[in-house]
Amino acid sequence: MELNAEDEIILLLSCPDRPGLVSRITGFICDRGGNILNLNEHVDTGDKTFFIRIAWSIESSPLSLDELERAFMPLALELGAAWKIRESGKKTRMAIFVSKYDHCLQEILWRHSMGEFAIDIALIVSNHPDLKPLADHYGIDYHLFETDRKSKADVERDELALLEQYGIDTVVLARYMQILSPHFVERYPSRIINIHHSFLPAFVGGNPYRQAYERGVKIIGATSHYVTEDLDEGPIIEQDIIRITHKDRLADLIRKGRDLERMVLARAIRFHAEHRILVNGKKTVVFE
Known part of the structure; x- marks a missing residue:
């Protein structure tokens, strides 16, 4: 089932902090036709953990949620991330x-x-x-x-x-x-x-x-x-x-x-x- 272009896609992710995380994650989104609508990030300097929430829309080449998750999996594994992707239109x-x-x-x-x-x-x-x-x-x-x-x-x-x-x-x-x-x-x-x-x-x-x-x-x-x-x-x-x-x-x-x-x-x-x-x-x- 394809994602609806009018709905926002939301990524919640945490992983060990390191340089370039925002660039890697936003690059993944943009490479798949995503238009970033909102981005919030935070680093816990005590335990050196990075947190991010990104909301974006897919205005071209819509994917299913399963396809998007499968595509993101290699990057998540590389980063050692805990993550989930959600569709705003799903209550x-x-x-x-x-x-x-x-x-x-x-x-x-x-x-x-x-x-x-x-x-x-x-x-x-x-x-x-x-x-x-x-x-x-x-x-x-x-x-x-x-x-x-x-x-x-x-x-x-x-x-x-x-x-x-x-x-x-x-x-x-x-x-x-x-x-x-x-x-x-x-x-x-x-x-x-x-x-x-x-x-x-x-x-x-x-x-x-x-x-x-x-x-x-x-x-x-x-x-x-x-x-x-x-x-x-x-x-x-x-x-x-x-x-x-x-x-x-x-x-x-x-x-x-x-x-x-x-x-x-x-x-x-x-x-x-x-x-x-x-x-x-x-x-x-x-x-x-």
């Missing part, structure tokens, strides 16, 4: 996991309905029935897995089977109050996005707003990160903060924090869906 197929809190889900569904995200929300998964009316309103399949009726292993087995059935690429935990097993996480490396209601690494785990209130902090935050086996320690995608004062009660922290959670998760989803993130160990490079 990220996404599942959203929720529990009872609806603020993050409301934000995602509203922005999606406005055409803000390059995503296709295929289904919503929950361990409670509470948010099914919201899913019905937007015409999205809602699947309930009551965790108190089956073992965690059985629930996750059924969830993973469902994700495979729907062809899911990315999972978003929109205040899903369950911890995923290492087996589940391994199936979606750097493709499970979580929102944590604190400015990580501060106040990990449960009840971070209460922890912040009892500690008397003057700033609270929210963090969106990729999920790894280590709870709340995955590579951070996006964060934001808001100031509070001694006048704020715990309820005020929760209210202000929920606004942050909605915005931070929405930005993280956009960065991921637009292929703007490169994972570098415990960190990320995000090309805004």
Whole structure:
């Protein structure tokens, strides 16, 4: 299947730094009829790693994505690169996991309905029935897995089977109050996005707003990160903060924090869906 000339082709690449990398990569694109539309690059001087995101259009001699990837493979091997090529017109197929809190889900569904995200929300998964009316309103399949009726292993087995059935690429935990097993996480490396209601690494785990209130902090935050086996320690995608004062009660922290959670998760989803993130160990490079 040929690439559409009107769509952008996006390359995300990281490799050991050395002279001439930008020239070699852009030369490959230009030699195949590519017109470069956007280029961002960064070098981590600490570990001497080069990162680049290039978006281009193919205005002549269109290739299929498979052909383009095969053609790029020798150069990638020479550079020792981790890389992927994506087509902007192909939407990220996404599942959203929720529990009872609806603020993050409301934000995602509203922005999606406005055409803000390059995503296709295929289904919503929950361990409670509470948010099914919201899913019905937007015409999205809602699947309930009551965790108190089956073992965690059985629930996750059924969830993973469902994700495979729907062809899911990315999972978003929109205040899903369950911890995923290492087996589940391994199936979606750097493709499970979580929102944590604190400015990580501060106040990990449960009840971070209460922890912040009892500690008397003057700033609270929210963090969106990729999920790894280590709870709340995955590579951070996006964060934001808001100031509070001694006048704020715990309820005020929760209210202000929920606004942050909605915005931070929405930005993280956009960065991921637009292929703007490169994972570098415990960190990320995000090309805004």
